[in-house]
Amino acid sequence: MAASQSPHVFIPEEWSDAVESIVRDSTSSLPPITFICGPKNSGKTTFSRYLLNNLLLSINCFDDRHKRVAYLDTDVGQPEFTPPGCLSLTIINEATADLMIPCLKTPERCYFFGDVSSKRDPQTYLNCVTALRDHYTKVLCFSSKNGSPSRSEQPLIVNTPGWVKGIGYDLLVDMLKCIGPTHVVKINISSRTKNLPAGAFWLEDDDDASVNLIEISSARKDSYNRSVLVQKEARLIRELRLIAYFRQCFPSDMNVTTIKELAHALACHPPYQVPMSSIKIRHLHCQVPNTEVLYSLNATIVGLAVNPEDSQSLPVCVGLGIVRGIDVSRNLLYVITPVPQSILESVDLLLQGFIQIPNGLLQVLYKDVYRPTCLQMSSLQISRYQLSAEAWSSALRLVGENP
Template sequence: VRLLGFAVASHHPGLPVFSPTTHCALSLEALPGAHPPGAAVRQLRTAVCCNWHTHWLRVVFCFIKNACLELGHCLRWVSDASISPVQILFVFPAEDEGVPVVLVCGPKNTGKSTFNRYLINLLLNHLPMVEYMECDIGKTEFTPPGCVSLSSVTEPVLGPPFTHQQTPRKTVYYGLTSCEQDTERYLDVVKYVFSCYKKEVPLIINTMGWVKGDGLLLLIDIIRLLSPSHVVQMDVYDWKAMAPLTPEHVRFSAGLHTKGKQQSKCKQLGVGGVESWKCSEEEDLLSPQHKLLYVHPEFPRAGMAGEVILRDMAMLGYLGHLQSPDIGAVLPLHSLVPYQVPFNAVALRVIHTDVAPSNTMYAVNASWVGLCCIPEEVRCQTNGPVLLTQTPICDCLGFGIVRGVDMEKKLYHILTPVPPENLRLVNCLLLGNIAIPNCVLVGQQGIEGEIPYVTSDYNYSIVGSGKLRKKKQHLKRRDFPFECDYA
């Protein structure tokens, strides 16, 4: 059988499979000539519904109730592949053309993420590894939100993002879920991450669903920058939503930050002696070409969860790696031992807005931070903090929660699942507009009385006050002298 594109044979070991109600049900396809009896299907349904309680997944279901529907209730048995146009991608280019680089684009909610998983799994049937570049900072696949990353995928992807959070080969924390605020920095980040790709294995590139206005122009910039061999455009039967991104359209249209090629004026006289405009054959050969493929989405939309909930689940899946696999119960985050980091050991930068230096520590406290490594040595003559004046484009080694700021001892207290050998490289904390999920602040067990950082005891008539918005706060990284704080 084939499960979301990945061929499963009898000799394969057990695969972790997740099909929650927040996403479309996984499809189970019978390969040609395969027709297992009903008893085998029932046995499969029973087997895959067992033993899904991993230590990190327990955290998600501790906060997000009814997040998972048993796979046995949403299996559908089909005899034909549901995405036949994808098979064209297996007509690989000749050796001198290199490995395929497939860029997937289309409006929001057209099935790009599911298509990408299907394509990854199809390729893994033939190759030991596929690379995946995430350019959709609002709906990331292998990392918490707000990142542009390059991941090496060696195992089939058989679940939504919160089930396969991993450490990519290269990650940059952009710090927002939309790049409209700073598209130039976004392109610089994409270029920096793409430079790590060695063109030895196929690459799948996911893009944002922002394809109107400046979003479409930015997509043209990305196609020019990355020069994919294939562009897969999710066809929604409405070209008002998105024009066909043919090679000619990409070549001649102006992007948001790049100019299109001018059609060269050939000295070829047309009817009546009028000179015609035409791109020269020489220019045609020199221009990078891509094959444009249309895919009609056949994945049924599923789930009641919006983008904010899905981002929360990805973050909870990441925080689940703080839990011990040997302990059955979910330990509340306030019971875990944080690292303590001196102010002057790490640089600090708030990405998404200007914050007065006197208020920076208030912004950092109880925030989601990216733990980054900048090439410059962090030097400070005092006890800190060290504040950066510009947002660096640098490697992100992981994420953490600043659970406290000790102003007397000049220490940050940070919870993170990043291993100690990587923490030694961290010398920068980046804060974005991505906040700790509200459920972490209000839903942890073992807290009595007033909940820290959560209050409604203030005057709502004051300018600037208001209810806590269901949005995120800060996300970025931190430093190297990490010491366990057992106090």
């Protein structure tokens, strides 16, 4: 079985065979947990989209278990459905029309790690992965006849980063042991020294080797020879995804076809006023002196989170925001975000990491900022800023009307 693909994507035969074997297992036994790993630029994301589509299209009239597929994304640098810096579990119910175009979706559960690599804090990163796996197991699982939890009705796809050496390798092994996949798809590139070890590298001698290991080659033969170009592309993609995310501040049916129209929309869009007394601020991966907290927070991207009742749990992230300005005299933060107000009401924690505002967006937001005019909308105070729009032209062309 093969899902329809975009015309510019080449799917090798061994990829199709690998996907068919996983889909076949999913229809004859419990839904699979597929862990996809390999070095940078090996095609993990494309393969995961291809597998996702085929799992969704494998539904038949007698078995509707796969009407939804769970997608656990551990790649904080190039996530599939969220902005950079997030680890997430997303439930997908429809196939992707184009394997080349990522799309933003609201995750089932999300944690803001605040960086594009796990190297600053591997333990917190692994804690996030474990929490997402637990959410999949406890919340999305059904119960068997004796009342004990059994495997989820929904297949799970686990997408991983391309850091497979040193600490990255150790994290990958820990994730494999934590998640306990039924299938592991290992993608190899032409440069053998960059690949993961052969075989079930994460298993000890006395471990159960019942997992189905599938080794395939990258569709790109020159994948690692393009390392410098790939790094540049990665930075560009991250910036575009952030621009696409914050463009969601506007209604999806809004007719934005020119730069002037987009500039007008931005100029009219009201940031939220957030009383500093109502929230806590947490800096991730570093310590900031109390005297520098507000200075470091201004003009940054923050995770909008909800403090857990259980002190041992991680704060759940409901979205990202841009701190547009700070009024120290009034103890107010000005935050712009596409997160609905009904969800924002539960936010009581701002998480600041190292996710930077794209340069073009930064120039727009802070080039021609005037004194805000405060308005009252119910109990929520908002402000309007006058903006210029020179740097939005490239974003408009690359992102399009539908992020």
